[in-house]
Amino acid sequence: MPVDPEAPTAPLPEGRTLRTRLGSFARSTFADTTPLRTVSYRRLWLAGIVTTIGAQLSVVAVPTQIYAMTQSSSYVGLTGVFGLLPLVVFGLWGGAIADAVDRRVMLLITGSGIAITSLALWVVAASGVGSVWVVLVLFAVQSSMLAMNQPARASVIPRLLPAGQLPAANALNMTVVQLGAIVGPLLAGVAIPLVGLGTLYLVDAIFLLATLWATFRLPAVPPSSTGERPKAGIRQIVEGFRYAALHKVLLVSFLVDVIAMGFGMPRVVFPEIAHTVFGDPVDGGFALGLLFAAIPIGMVAGGVLSGWLARVSRQGVAVTAAxxxxxxxxxxxxxxxxxxxxxxxxAMAGAGDLVSSVYRNSMLQSVATDEMRGRMQGVFTVVVAGGPRLADLWHGPAASAVGPGTASLIGGIAVVVVTLVVVMRFREFWSYRVPVDSRP
Structure with a gap:
């Protein structure tokens, strides 16, 4: 019997209506987990829960060890020099390599290098042999491996997932990274007095095995065919810069993150503030763990409540506000x-950073072609990891000159003022809307 299309439909049962509304609310409020249905992505994501905790143990251990050796924020600030230069050189070169080789193989090699340097840092800390300069050199080597690893990892994701799922995947990735950044520092604050600082490096190396396993299970991710043999030299790096300069949305997305992190990241003063303001012992304690965990707490909260992110089309405006x-x-x-x-x-700052990071990464993955994603992710890695190193360079001396609190105040105000100036200069970024074919 034919159905009258204009006939009234029967109302849903009250219980079913409530469930439908609650389901709609949850989907629009909480993180979109659709990318986890893809097995390869799910393995990487789950392994990341473990390895980011280990990585954050080392993030706490390096500045804390240097401060304990020297009791000087200026020495801690040297991590900016020893971290920034390798990140710039190997981040850019690593991005070019990621466009020229199988990205899975590159992830395996660089991931192993990160684990080996963590083991070396453990040996130095546990044995007591070596100076602050040995720690800084090992830190520089590990930064080089990390700088080459990140472009390959980020440029793999668009090969595993459709474009419409990239904002959700980036939010999930950031949530896991920042969850580790909460648990890791808190564990470090508790563990240092119990098992010693050096053990943190050993745990980091062991936890990295999870990501190496997940990477090993990935399918091959060879470079896209362009009709000629891919290369990874200076010319290709220069081509990447030219590409970014011609795409103003990408260029400004890099600039505003340098501004945000370069002026605003206050982590180099955490050991001094924890000791002199909040009463921690000189080699770290609970307050230090809380300070390192606070920004990630805000980022995880933002990630858990990120269901609305995919509905925002004015991503340039969203990044500026964040x-x-x-x-x-x-x-x-x-x-x-x-x-x-x-x-x-x-934590409030961290929530803003989560939103900014998700949209900037989604912009990059949508605007850049696959042939250029490795190099763009290389620039992205230099910006994301290098910005805080710039902050380390000036926060340390500024904390010694005017106090750690005043240094953070000056940096935060500079972030807002300079960001607004840059965005108003490049209106293409402010006007940027997500492409229609990239919407879920």
Whole structure:
């Protein structure tokens, strides 16, 4: 019997209506887990839960070890020099290599290198042999491996997932990274007095085995065919810079992150503030763990509540607003002498950084072609990891000159002012909307 299309439909049962509404609310509010249905991506994501915790143990261990050896934030600030130069050189070169080789093989080699340097740092810390300069050199070698690993890892994701799932995948990735950045520092703050600082490096090396296993299970990810043999030299790196310069959305997405992190990341002063303001021992404690965990706490909260991100089409506007939230949070952190308010303001900054990171990475993955993604991710890696190193360079001396709180206040205000100036200069970024074919 034919159905009258204009006939009224029967109302849904009350219980089913409530379930439907709750389901719709959850989908629009909480993180979109659709990318996890892809097995290869799911393996990488699950392994990342373990390895990011280990990585954050080393993130806490390096500055804490240097501060314990020297009791000087200026020496801790040297991690900016020893971290930034390898990140710039090997991040850019690593991006070119990622466009020319099987990205799976590159991930295996560089991941192994990161694990080996963590083992070397453990040996130095456990034996007590070596100076602060040995720690800094090993840190530089590990930064080189990390700089080459990240472009390959990020450029693999668009080969595993459709374009419409990239914002959700980036939010999931950032949530896992920042969850590790919460658990790792808190574990470090508890573990250092119990098992010693050197053990953190050993745990990091062991945890890296999870990601190496997940990478080994990936399918081959060879370079896209362009009709000629791919190369990874200076010319290809220069081509990457030219490509970024011609695409103003990409260019400004890099610039605003350099501004946000270069002016605003206050992590180099955490050991001093934890010791002199919040009463931690000189070699670290609970307050230090909370300060390192605070920004990731905000990022995880933002990631868990990221269901709305895919519905925003004006991504340039969203990035600008998010970076301003970051700057305001850092500035307020510099003004407070309360540990819990410090954690709250840093968490607020972290939530803004999560939103900014998700959209900037999605812009890159949507705008850049596959043949250029490795090099663009190389630039992205240099920017994301290098920006905080720039902050390390000036925060250390500034903390010694005017105090760590004032240094953070100045940096946070600079983030907001300079970001708005740059975005108003390049209106293409402010006007950028996500391509229609990339929407879920």
């Amino acid at each position: 970076i301003c939230v970051w700057g305001i949070g850092v500035a307020l952190f510099g003004l407070t002498s309360s540990l819990w308010l410090a954690v709250l303001f840093l």
